[in-house]
Amino acid sequence: MAQVEVTFQPDGKRTRVEEGSTLLEAVKLAGVDLTTICGGKGKCCKCKVVIEEQKGNVSPLSDIEKKLLTDDLISAGYRLACFTAVYGPVTVRIPDESRTGKQRLQVEGIDTPVILDPAVSKCFLKMPAPTMDDITSDVDRVLGALEAQHGLKNLKFTYSVLPTLPILLRESNWEVTAAVWNNERIITIEKGRTLDRNFGYAVDIGTTKLAGYLLDLNTGKVVAAESLMNPQIPFGEDVITRISHAGKGLKEQNELQQVIVASLNKILERLLDKTDVKPEEVYEMVAVGNTAMHHLFLNLCPTYMGLAPYPPVVKNGINVEAKDIGMKINPNGNVLALPVIAGFVGADSVSDVLATEIYKKDELTLTIDVGTNTEIIMGNKKWMVGCSCASGPAFEGAHISNGMRAATGAIEKVKIDPVTLDVTYKTIDNAKACGICGSAIVDIPAELLKAGAIGVSGMFNKALNTPRLRHGGDMWEFVIAWKDETASGKDIVVTQKDLGEIQLAKAAIYAGVAALLEEAKITNADIKKVLIAGAFGFYIDPASARTIGMYPEIPISKVSVVGNSAGTGARMALVSREARQTCEQISRDVKYIELAKNPRFQSVYMNAYFLPNAELSKWPETCELLKMLGRYPELPPPIM
Amino acid sequence: MAQVEVTFQPDGKRTRVEEGSTLLEAVKLAGVDLTTICGGKGKCCKCKVVIEEQKGNVSPLSDIEKKLLTDDLISAGYRLACFTAVYGPVTVRIPDESRTGKQRLQVEGIDTPVILDPAVSKCFLKMPAPTMDDITSDVDRVLGALEAQHGLKNLKFTYSVLPTLPILLRESNWEVTAAVWNNERIITIEKGRTLDRNFGYAVDIGTTKLAGYLLDLNTGKVVAAESLMNPQIPFGEDVITRISHAGKGLKEQNELQQVIVASLNKILERLLDKTDVKPEEVYEMVAVGNTAMHHLFLNLCPTYMGLAPYPPVVKNGINVEAKDIGMKINPNGNVLALPVIAGFVGADSVSDVLATEIYKKDELTLTIDVGTNTEIIMGNKKWMVGCSCASGPAFEGAHISNGMRAATGAIEKVKIDPVTLDVTYKTIDNAKACGICGSAIVDIPAELLKAGAIGVSGMFNKALNTPRLRHGGDMWEFVIAWKDETASGKDIVVTQKDLGEIQLAKAAIYAGVAALLEEAKITNADIKKVLIAGAFGFYIDPASARTIGMYPEIPISKVSVVGNSAGTGARMALVSREARQTCEQISRDVKYIELAKNPRFQSVYMNAYFLPNAELSKWPETCELLKMLGRYPELPPPIM
DSSP states (O other), X not given: OOEEEEEEETTTEEEEEETTOBHHHHHHHHTOOOOOSSSSSSOSOOOEEEEEEXXXXXXXXXXXXXXXXXXXXXXXXXXXXXXXXXXSOEEEEOOGGXXXXXXXXXOOBOOOOOOOBOSEEEXXXXXXXXXXXXXXXXXXXXXXXXXXXXXXXXXXXXXXXXTTHHHHHHHTTTEEEEEEETTTEEEEEEESOXXXXXXXXXXXXXXXXXXXXXXXXXXXXXXXXXXXXXXTGGGOSSHHHHHHHHTTOHHHXXXXXXXXXXXXXXXXXXXXXXXXXXXXXXXXEEEEEOHHHHHHHHTOOOTGGGSTTOOOSOOSOEEEEHHHHTOOSOTTOEEEEOOOSBTTBOHHHHHHHHHHTGGGOSSOEEXXXXXXXXXXXEEOSXXXXXXXXXXXXXXXXXXXXXXXXXXXXXXXXXXXXXTTXXXXXXXXXXXOBOEEOHHHHHHHHHHHHHTTSBOTTOOBOTTOOOTTEEEOSSSEEEEEEOGGGBSSSSOEXXXXXXXXXXXXXXXXXXXXXXXXXXXXXXXXXXXXEEEEEETXXXXXXXXXXXXXXXXXXXXXXXXXXXXXXXXXXXXXHHHBHHHHHHHHHHHHHEEEOOGGGOTTHHHHHHHHTSSSOSOGGGOHHHHHHHHHTTOOOOOOOOOO | OOEEEEEEETTTEEEEEETTOBHHHHXXXXXXXXXXXXXXXXXXOOOEEEEEEOGGGBOOOOHHHHHHSOHHHHXXXXXXXXXXXXXXXXXXXOOGGGSOSOOOOOOOBOOOOOOOBOSEEEEEEEOOOOBTTBOOOHHHHHHHHHHXXXXXXXXXXXXXXXXXXXXXXXXXXXXXXXXXXXXTEEEEEEESOOTTOOEEEEEEEOSSEEEEEEEETTTTEEEEEEEEEOTXXXXXXXXXXXXXXXXXXXXXXXXXXXXXXXXXXXXXXXXXXXXXXXXXGEEEEEEEEOHHHHHHHHTOOOTGGGSTTOOOSOOSOEEEEHHHHTOXXXXXXXXXXXXXXXXXXXXXXXXXXXHHTGGGOSSOEEEEEESSSEEEEEEOSSOEEEEEEOOOGGGGTTTSTTBOOSOTTEEEEEEEOTTTOOXXXXXXXXXXXXXXXXXXXXXXXXXXXXXXXXXXXXXXXXXXXXXXEEEOSSSEEEEEEOGGGBSSSSOEEEEHHHHHHHHHHHHHHHHHHHHHHHXXXXXXXXXXXXXXXXXXXXXXXXXXXXXXXXXXXXXXXGEEEEESHHHHHHHHHHHBHHHHHHHHHHHHHEEEOOGGGOTTHHHHHHHHTSSSOSOGGGOHHHHHHHHHTTOXXXXXXXXX
């Protein structure tokens, strides 16, 4: 029977199913996260999906769907996955409300202490009412009280506070609380004493994932954290495609901005739902992201930052009123996008440096923030260099046959017995395996290499005598989980193509690191500390990453994982004005290294495609380990 | 046959016509300005009016109207005045497009010289394109050029300039012009060299009339002027009624703001139509008006400035971005509302003081800005006091039987022969007389008094033997123009009630002046100069105004008319930053006198109802003149 391709957004996953299969079957095959309680009986109405493209290729709306879905949902293209059969290629979007919600947030990062000094201060004011002998204007009365009672001078009112100010002052009997931004601007005036309500929102806008944190600005503590997929994925998985989409015209540029703002608002809404905080009590937001995400969030034309010589539109931190970009914190609240370093080294790198404190360390430190775009910063308190590389979304589970997000049932750790080739793994929440997420995607090639199931080129060793290695029809594959262990009832495998994707991703990262070493004229031995950051959180195994050659062979004792350090930096800047100043300094101090200018980049990249690298001499410990396990890496001569 | 009342808006005029009359007949009777070319034949479609209230009291839509009016107009309530019969009381609005357009603008005022130094400066910038060795951000490149080429430091970009900045810079080959506000904020960046395009908009928001001026900020000259009726009139003719309407709730407050902004935008549109200026080339607007108009324009709750102790919401000059209040100059342009003095002494008074330069004069000067609200400021460079009084719209032609706006056909000068009682008059454009406008409304009681047709109480001398004095059915009246001289074919008269309205208006003004004299403990002799300002322009006869006792009896040689000096001050502030500083100083320096606090106010007001005043001893010259003419004013003893 004919097979048809189903593409899931915003995950970006694809699967092939037999013509006439339901979308729910496709969802299971693809390992996409979709809630279903009744198991396809058309009762729970949980498996709502939206047909985005080629809507004619699915079965017509069934009577049960007509009954269960509201007219609004139907006209918005909603269907129930269990009642929708596919007859041709379709693109289906999984709306957030249909997710299981058990996704690991991947918002965890180190906590770097900072002195609490948020830009938003709240000031309680008690004023006398006007009399015939004191006809001071309402505005001057408030400003006078701010100066007399709080020493704040030359403040400016945000215009939109003024229209109803007179009523508010009188209804509150001249006892109000002002929220003041940066000792400059009055964001709002509230009735009575509301000093204990002062919140901020920090976000890390990743190419694939968004992380959001609600902070109490009175304590500096996180009160809730949430994450979502970046809704721009359907416009392109990597930054280049999105830059090119936005470059088509202002309409497209606006569109990319609006979807990202809508998702950041949705995260905020969830954070507010979890707590008793009201949107108008969130007075400031700090955003970080790579330069493309930064520009698209601020609706700045990203075309030229994507073309040599890659000048960003704005480099310094920029403050915008929330209402000007549609963020639904207090409309007069401030949105600070932290400074960027260059067209491809963004506010997330600045934030990484702030959080990891490289800028004040004596020892030379290498920070790698792994993501769809990987940012690399190297240096210490004397100097810093940085670059970024398009590593692709493989480590976020995309482009991998059984890859998935870090949700319930995702295989997150893999060990392969070097003798028996038996696989042991751990899933998130110890649920039945659904697919493979980022940390295991790093483990698998390392384990396969150590077990001799693949060679340094990444090709399967077809001479191997194990049922796990087999030809899957299209290509060779290795079974990680047998069908009786999986949620879908199908084997979870890693294919030759998957391995290639992983090798390309880690090669890009390594080549970036190598370029920085070359620029700084230093060797592996000079690096005293390696910090691995990224949405992986703390789950990546630094040893596996080293075995596959993602970074130079540095003693494992010097390597740590720091989680989402970009998010950590955003939170630090949210609660500390000094941290913001530091960010501006970091943005000036990090020297941007343009990889395209490095004549050796291409050959370094090619060598790094091998496991761990074609230049084996630089991986003595790894070679030693492989030899101990009976593997004798043999290679073509490295490209020089 | 029964008579029905027709009320015309925004003029606020009322007339009674026989049931079954057409609206065109009512228009003619009321002396309202309405275009009609075909003379009621249903051909020209010029006499379009809108039925605002009691729509059921007019004849149904005729076939000719259905043919001539578009569906949009019909659904908006438009009718042709010549084809609409009235069968009950109705309120009819004359839309601006149906006006003859020959209305005298009443925007004329003195020209007080000022050193040209507008807040908006335009700076041409030539920048190098980015290279691999110079990846400065686009924003920093522009800011750097502004500093290096124009010495402007620490400027801030308006956010909305940024989204498309990169494209603009490249399309203009890195040669652009920046419009910078107050050496602080970049309003916009334009392609190429546009230094010669720099315009500003000054407005005087009167309770009854709006005056607008388009200025070339490179020369400081007015390039066009326009005026319109204040569209808030239907919400109340005086400021108290409008304050009370706005006080009903935010919806009503917004509504009053939106109509005034719409009319100011309409004036702007006409100014732009007359010239080749584009809205985006108008970078700043300066607005003046009394405190109620100021608050309603800025959408500031006016309730409490209207209640004792009358504190304004804001006293200092306030700068708002045009888009925040809906003004359709450049959306990032600045709108400056000049400072006010108190709840009832507004930015128009500040502007009067600026324009008349009282604040730097040695001689004691009295400025009276006559309008629906009359602002009075007295003082010199050492001290100033000010007050305002609700004089009502009589001098703007409202509440006077044959009163009208200063348009073609309005009687603007009246002389009455003291012997024959013959009337000679002059009309605007020497057209057939349609009604009586402000300057003649001041002349008539003065001339009637001198001719002995009325006594000091303002009552007609019924013993007079002239066909001009007659009982008109309802009350006594005096014919100013016979029907064969008038456009409507009906006599133009002034009635006993009209005289009462004029007396009340001038009494309010005099009582305000008297209160200031008392506050300052000075007498008439101390006043060295009287300046009469207002929408009258230069047309009022100071001698007539003195004869009726609008101001104290001061030698006529010391009295001048200065026209719309509030508009003059607005224009000065638009082209000079120093003038703005002066306004802030004036706002602080003028001492506000609250008339309600003066225990003698009521008796002074009652005495001032007489012509010239019940305290005749204070009017020796006027008494002398009247005696010379054979009149022997006799009075009840003045109230003390």
